[in-house]
Amino acid sequence: MSLTEAPESPKGRPALHPPELYACDKIAEGVEGLAAVTEEDVARYQEQGYLVVHSAFTEAEVSAAMQGLLHLISGGNPEFDRFDIEEMAKDRWPTLVGEERQYATRKIMDFTPFDSRLLAMAEHPQLRAVLERLIGATPERFQDMALIKPPQIGREKPWHQDLAYFDLPLGTRVVGVWIALDEATIENGCMHVLEGGHREGPRFHFQIRDWQICDTEMLGRKCVAVPLKPGGCLFFDGLLPHGTPHNLSPHRRRALQFHYRPAGVEANASEERKTAFGGEGNGVSC
Numbered sequence: 001m002s003l004t005e006a007p008e009s010p011k012g013r014p015a016l017h018p019p020e021l022y023a024c025d026k027i028a029e030g031v032e033g034l035a036a037v038t039e040e041d042v043a044r045y046q047e048q049g050y051l052v053v054h055s056a057f058t059e060a061e062v063s064a065a066m067q068g069l070l071h072l073i074s075g076g077n078p079e080f081d082r083f084d085i086e087e088m089a090k091d092r093w094p095t096l097v098g099e100e101r102q103y104a105t106r107k108i109m110d111f112t113p114f115d116s117r118l119l120a121m122a123e124h125p126q127l128r129a130v131l132e133r134l135i136g137a138t139p140e141r142f143q144d145m146a147l148i149k150p151p152q153i154g155r156e157k158p159w160h161q162d163l164a165y166f167d168l169p170l171g172t173r174v175v176g177v178w179i180a181l182d183e184a185t186i187e188n189g190c191m192h193v194l195e196g197g198h199r200e201g202p203r204f205h206f207q208i209r210d211w212q213i214c215d216t217e218m219l220g221r222k223c224v225a226v227p228l229k230p231g232g233c234l235f236f237d238g239l240l241p242h243g244t245p246h247n248l249s250p251h252r253r254r255a256l257q258f259h260y261r262p263a264g265v266e267a268n269a270s271e272e273r274k275t276a277f278g279g280e281g282n283g284v285s286c
Contacts, residue, residue, distance in 0.1 A: 017156050017209070021218055022192050022245045024225035028052045030232070034126035042133050049198035049240035050226070051134070057179065057231040061121060065256065066181050068117035069146050072108060073101050082109040102252075103150045112144045121179065122258050127233075134235060135173050137262035142166075145257045147178075147244075149189045154247030156189070158212035161198075162259065163238040164205045164277035167267045174238030179256040180228035189247040191226040191234055194218075198239035204279030206286040213241060214279070214286035 030052030031041055037053065045051040057065075072080050074097075085093050089104035096104055112119040121127075122141055131139035143166075149155070162176055184190035203213050218241070226234050236242060238259070247253055274281045 016246060017158070018215070018219065020220050021159065021215060022225075022243070023220055023222055024186070024192055025222040026195070026224045028193070028224050028226040028234075030054045034124075034130055037130050037133070045134055045235060045237075048195050049237040050193050050195070050224075051235040052226060052228070052232070053130070053235070054229065054232045056127070056233040057121065057124070059231065061124075062181055062231045064117040065121045065179075066254070068115040069108075069111075069181065069254065069256075070102075072111055072115060073105055074098070075101070077114050080108075080111065080114045082111065083107075084109070102148065103153070105148050106155065107148060108146045110144055111146065112141075118144070118256070121256065127177065130235065131175055131177070131260050134175050135260065135262055137173075139175070139260040140263040140265070141258055141260050143257075143259040147255045147257055149244070149247035149253040151188070151250045151252050152248060154189055154253060156209065156246045157244045158208070158210050158215075159194075159218045159241050159243040160205060160210070160212045161203060161239050161241055161277070163202065164211065164273070166238070166259075167270045167273050168261065168265060169268050170202070170272060170276055172238070172261055172265050175260050176234075176236045176238065177258045177260070178226075178234040178236065179258075180230050180232050181254045181256065182252055183230055184226075184228045184232075184253055184255060185249070185251070186225050186227060187247075187249040188251045188253040189244045190228065190253070191236075192223045192243055192245070193226060193234075193236060194221065194241040195224050197241040198237040202239065202276040203241065204282065204284050204286075205277050206279045208286065212243075216286070218243075
């Protein structure tokens with residue numbers, strides 16, 4: 001079996017990736033609270049490509065954001081329809097209720113205009129203050145996502161660089177913010193990052209299990225696991241290779257993810273991105 005072939009999976013579970021794809025040999029360290037971020041932490045972010053902040057949000061703020069997320073997933077706002085639904089549930093989505101909807105939802109997008117609790121987290125003043133220091137300019141949010149891994153069946157997000165998805169000028173300083181609403185552990189699919197990998201520049205991506213870096217490029221490379229308690233967050237560079245393994249644990253893993261760029265940067269044509277990141281388009285195979 002080749003590395004790009006999915007092994008047979010148990011009924012109801014995702015096909016498993018090779019475990020060597022997430023061979024972490026280090027657990028990320030972090031600072032306590034957004035106000036505690038120092039210039040040394042900012043410099044370390046520029047070198048390593050990521051910064052972990054524990055207790056970035058209070059228990060009340062996390063609870064409010066979770067309620068906002070569940071409100072949208074449950075269909076509480078009929079005007080909201082930006083769901084990424086698991087293939088097996090698409091035909092039945094209109095009939096699903098309660099827990100069934102959470103199992104069927106992989107992610108939701110573009111939600112801040114529909115819930116003030118989620119908007120408050122995305123535009124938290126202390127969060128924005130850290131972002132301004134990391135970006136070196138006024139931050140502008142351009143993407144909202146909630147990433148959901150149900151227990152036992154939560155799928156992998158293979159290794160990738162986020163800038164491979166965005167039609168932005170090469171060199172744009174993009175910062176992703178990944179916020180844990182549930183505890184994120186190695187067992188339930190926490191973030192894994194390739195420390196310093198952003199300094200190696202764009203990598204070719206291929207459509208395999210997702211739009212991703214080729215498995216052969218990542219197999220066996222030592223990476224850093226980023227477990228987080230609820231309210232902890234990870235800041236990461238748009239060129240930092242990262243991924244999340246399957247969740248085969250009995251514990252749900254829900255997280256928010258936002259992306260920010262310098263204010264005033266405009267999207268450009270996709271040709272520049274495809275030249276830099278698109279393997280197939282450059283005649284490269286995986």
